[in-house]
Amino acid sequence: xxxxxxxxxxxxxxxxxxxxxxxxxxxxxxxGAAGLALWEKYLGLESWQTGLLTMCSSxxxxxxxxxxxxGVLCDKFGRKFVxxxxxxxxxxxxxFIVFGFSTPQMSINLGYIFFLFGxxxxxxxxxxxxxxxxxxxxxxxxxxxxxxxxxxxxxxxAIGPAVVLLMQSALSFFLGEENALLGNRxxxxxxxxxxxxxxxxxxxxxxxDNWKKAKEQEAALIASGKVKRLGMINLLSPTNLKTVLxxxxxxxxxxxxxxxxxxxxxxxxxxxxxxSNSLSCALTVILFVASAISTLTIFMALGDRISRRLIYxxxxxxxxxAWGLFLLPGEVYAKYQFTVPVLGAVPLVFVxxxxxxxxxxxxxxxxxxxxxxxxLFPSHYRASAQGFTFFMARITVGLWTAAVPVIMGENGExxxxxAAIMVGFALFSMLVGTIFAPNTSGxxxxxxxxxxxxx
Numbered sequence: 001x002x003x004x005x006x007x008x009x010x011x012x013x014x015x016x017x018x019x020x021x022x023x024x025x026x027x028x029x030x031x032g033a034a035g036l037a038l039w040e041k042y043l044g045l046e047s048w049q050t051g052l053l054t055m056c057s058s059x060x061x062x063x064x065x066x067x068x069x070x071g072v073l074c075d076k077f078g079r080k081f082v083x084x085x086x087x088x089x090x091x092x093x094x095x096f097i098v099f100g101f102s103t104p105q106m107s108i109n110l111g112y113i114f115f116l117f118g119x120x121x122x123x124x125x126x127x128x129x130x131x132x133x134x135x136x137x138x139x140x141x142x143x144x145x146x147x148x149x150x151x152x153x154x155x156x157x158a159i160g161p162a163v164v165l166l167m168q169s170a171l172s173f174f175l176g177e178e179n180a181l182l183g184n185r186x187x188x189x190x191x192x193x194x195x196x197x198x199x200x201x202x203x204x205x206x207x208x209d210n211w212k213k214a215k216e217q218e219a220a221l222i223a224s225g226k227v228k229r230l231g232m233i234n235l236l237s238p239t240n241l242k243t244v245l246x247x248x249x250x251x252x253x254x255x256x257x258x259x260x261x262x263x264x265x266x267x268x269x270x271x272x273x274x275x276s277n278s279l280s281c282a283l284t285v286i287l288f289v290a291s292a293i294s295t296l297t298i299f300m301a302l303g304d305r306i307s308r309r310l311i312y313x314x315x316x317x318x319x320x321x322a323w324g325l326f327l328l329p330g331e332v333y334a335k336y337q338f339t340v341p342v343l344g345a346v347p348l349v350f351v352x353x354x355x356x357x358x359x360x361x362x363x364x365x366x367x368x369x370x371x372x373x374x375x376l377f378p379s380h381y382r383a384s385a386q387g388f389t390f391f392m393a394r395i396t397v398g399l400w401t402a403a404v405p406v407i408m409g410e411n412g413e414x415x416x417x418x419a420a421i422m423v424g425f426a427l428f429s430m431l432v433g434t435i436f437a438p439n440t441s442g443x444x445x446x447x448x449x450x451x452x453x454x455x
Contacts, residue, residue, distance in 0.1 A: 008206050009204065009205065009206075011140055011141060011142060011149065012149075014136070014137075014140050014205060014206075015137050015140070015141065015149045015152050016152060017198065017201045017202060017205060018083070018133040018134075018136050018137045018153070018205075019133070019137065019152040019153040019155070019156045020156055020194070020198045021083075021126075021129045021130055021132075021133040021134075021153070021156075021198075022130070022133075022153045022154070022155075022156040022157035022160065023156040023157070023159055023160035023163075023194065024087075024090065024126065024129070024160065024191055024194060024195055024198070025058060025063070025126045025129070025130055025157070025160070026156075026157045026158070026160040026161045027160035027161060027163065027164045027191050027194075028057075028058045028094075028122055028126060028188075028191055029057065029058050029059045029161070029262065029263075030160070030161040030164045030165060030262075031164045031168070031184065031187045031188050031191065032053075032054075032057050032058070032059075032119070033262075033263060033266075034164065034165060034168045034184060034187070034281075035168070035180075035181065035184030035187070035188075036050065036053070036054070038180055038181045038184055039053075039100075039115065039181070039184070042102055042181055043100075043102050043109065043111050043112050043115065044102070044109070045109075045112060049109075049112060051402060052116065053115070053116060053119055054263070054398075054401070054402070055398050055402065056116060056119050056120040056123060057119050057122070057123050058119075058122050058123040058126040058127070059123075059259065059262065059263060059394070059397070059398070059401075060123070060394050060395070060397060060398025060401070061123070061394065061395060061398050062119065062120045062121075062122065062123015062124050062126070062127065063123045063124075063126050063127035063130070063390075063394045064123075064127060064390070064391040064392075064393075064394035064395045064398070065123075065124060065127065065391070066086075066123060066124035066125060066126060066127025066128040066129075067127035067128065067130060067131050067386075067387040067388075067390035067391050067394065068127070068387050068388060068390075068391040069124070069127075069128060069387070070082050070086065070127055070128025070129070070130075070131045070132060070383070070387055071128075071131045071232075071383040071384040071385070071386055071387020071388065071390075072232065072383075072384050072387065073128070074128075074131060074132050074135060074211075074383030074384070074387070075211075075380065075381050075382070075383045075384050078207050078208070078211055078212075079132050079135055079136045079139075079207065079208045079211055079383070080205060080206070080207040080208070082128055082129070082131075082132040083129060083132040083133055083136065083202055083205070084199075084202055084203065086125045086128045086129045086132065087125065087129065087195050087196075087198060087199040087202070088199065089121060089124065089125040089128075090121075090122055090125035090126065090129065090195050091192050091195050091196060091199075092121060093117070093118045093119070093120070093121025093122040093124075093125060094118065094122060094188055094189075094191060094192045094195070095118070095192070096114045096115065096117055096118025096121070097115065097118040097119070097122070097185075097188045098185050098188050098189045098192065099185075100114055100115045100118065101114075127387075127390065127391075127394070130390065131383050131386050131387045131390060132383065133153070134150070134153060134370050134373075134374065134386065135208070135374055135382055135383045135386060136208055137149055137150055137152070137153060137374075138150055138370075138371070138374030138375065138445070139208045139209070139210035139211065139374070139379070139382075139445065140208060140209070140210075143442060143443060143444040143445070143447075144304060144442055145304055146304065146371065146375070147299060147300065147303025147304045147308070147367075147371055147441075148300045148301075148303065148304055150303075150367065150370050150371045150374070151295045151296075151299040151300035151303065151363075151367060152300070153370060154291070154295040154299065154361075154362050154363070154366065154367045154370070155292050155295045155296060155300075155362075157291070157361075157366075158288045158289070158291035158292035158295065158358075158361065158362055159288070159292055161284075161288045162285050162288040162289055162292070164187055165281050165284060165285050165288070166285060167183075167186070167187050167190065168180075168183060168184060168187050168281075169278065169281060169282075171183030171184075171186055171187065210379050210445060211379055213379070214378070214379030214380050217380075218380050232381060232384045232385070232388065234380075234381055235381070235384075235385055235388065239452060239453065240377065240385070243376045243377065243385075244385070244388070244389060246432065246436050247369060247372065247373055247376075247389045248389060248392060249428070249429060249432035249433070249436075250365055250368065250369055250372070250429055250432055250433045251365055251366065251369035251373075251389060251393055251429075252389065252392050252393045252396055253425050253428050253429045253432070254316075254319070254364070254365035254366070254425065254426065254429035255365075255366075255393040255394075255396070255397050256396060256397055256400045256422075256425045257319070257323060257422040257425040257426050257429075258319075258360075258361065258365070258366070258397075259393075259397030259398075259400065259401055260397075260400065260401055260404050260418075260422060261287075261357055261361075263401050264401060264404060264405070265280075265283075265284055265287070265357075266280035266281055266283075266284055267280075267405075268326075268408075268415070269283055269350055271408070271415070272326065272330075272415050273347055273350060275345070275346075275347070275350070279346065283346075283350055283351065283354045284354070286351065286354040286355065286358065287354040287355070287357050287358040287361065288358060288361075289358065290354065290355045290357075290358025290359055290361075290362070291358040291359070291361040291362035292362060293358075293362070294315075294358060294359040294360075294361070294362030294363045295362035295363055295367065296362075298311065298315065298359070298362070298363040299311070299362065299363035299367045303363075303367075303371070303441075304441060304442065308368070308437060308441055309434060309437040311363065312364070312365075312368055312430075312433045312434055312437055313430065313433075313434040315359060315360050315363045315364040316360070316364055316365065316426070316429065316430030316433060316434065317430055318356045318359055318360050318364075319356070319357065319360035319364060319365075319426040319429075319430070320423060320426040320427050320430060321356055322352075322353050322356035322357045322360065322426075323419055323422040323423045323426055324419075324423050325349055325352065325353050325356075326353070326415070326416070326419035326422075327416055327419055327420065327423070328349060332349060336348040336349065365429055365433065368433060368437075369389075372438060372440070373385065373386045373389060374386065374445075375438070375440045375443075375445065375448050376438060376440070376448070376452070378449050378453060379445070379449070404418055407421070
């Protein structure tokens with residue numbers, strides 16, 4: 001269906017449809033984390049096999065490679081090309097998870113191979129889709145409300161995990177713990193349904209006007225002999241290299257701590273505080289609810305109206321404080337707590353940590369990275385630049401989260417060392433973004449490009 005035969009959706013409708021990518025991405029990460037132990041037992045996996053699964057998932061290497069490839073495809077063939085077809089790949093990979101089976105009678109664990117293939121396929125699709133969708137949101141948003149539109153993706157990034165965790169808990173309760181794996185299959189299955197609905201809605205989405213104009217300009221420049229080609233090679237120019245280093249300082253370093261939070265926070269709560277699995281999941285739900293509320297009331301409400309540098313500094317500091325609270329003496333957890341029926345004793349410190357991390361997750365480094373990455377690069381290779389920096393973030397966090405349990409120790413006895421390192425990551429990221437925050441608020445992408453690169 002061509003753009004000419006369909007009415008153009010409003011900017012907000014385009015933003016919401018594109019933002020659903022974040023629901024699917026974050027939902028697949030948390031669904032995998034929630035069911036990993038169940039699949040490990042069902043498929044009879046060894047520790048290295050489980051580790052390979054997490055490395056290939058949509059939280060790490062799978063998404064990293066997908067973002068790198070997807071960014072290049074976005075700039076070459078258009079945003080619409082990628083976000084039209086990548087969800088088909090996503091749904092295909094999901095089928096291997098939903099209908100995965102054990103093969104204990106075979107010498108080769110075929111069930112694990114299928115599951116690993118599904119994980120990797122989902123990761124590739126998610127990485128490409130995030131780049132295409134985040135780029136499209138920024139390009140189609142009005143200049144005076146760009147932060148408000150970009151923040152929508154962060155809202156869905158929080159809603160996805162919250163829904164998945166609540167679904168997994170409810171299904172485990174109603175189906176019984178012995179059928180918890182079936183519940184996890186259903187959770188993954190609901191992501192297929194959501195992806196299918198979003199894919200149908202995307203068929204009526206137009207191509208980015210910004211990208212089409214950039215391709216026309218690029219063709220004219222190449223025809224006149226002024227440039228040979230525009231692409232990722234341009235990231236090596238002095239202006240772009242500084243921007244890449246800035247964004248890595250903001251997002252890649254922050255993501256080392258945030259990725260640990262996303263993948264291991266329930267594990268940390270259980271090992272450090274000695275609380276139950278259900279309680280640790282409940283605290284994680286609090287984090288994502290706080291994240292959604294934070295995005296709506298801080299980043300989306302204020303990001304186009306007051307100093308972004310100020311917002312970034314304050315919200316970044318909250319993340320430093322949150323990890324710093326883990327350095328308190330262990331007796332503090334036991335002294336200040338309250339009891340919740342069924343769940344048990346809840347340390348107040350853990351509630352505060354979840355809220356602070358949630359506020360940062362919604363209005364901190366990731367929200368500003370999404371915004372700045374699209375503002376600071378030209379349309380010709382905007383998606384490629386975002387794909388590269390996203391690639392760096394997911395690769396490094398994949399390697400780092402594999403090392404964190406080793407640093408913590410078998411029983412969490414060295415967790416203070418790991419927490420202190422996280423404080424360092426959070427502090428460094430906060431300082432980089434605060435010191436070098438660009439002044440782009442209210443400007444069109446064309447204005448920003450002209451200021452940075454000239455006409």
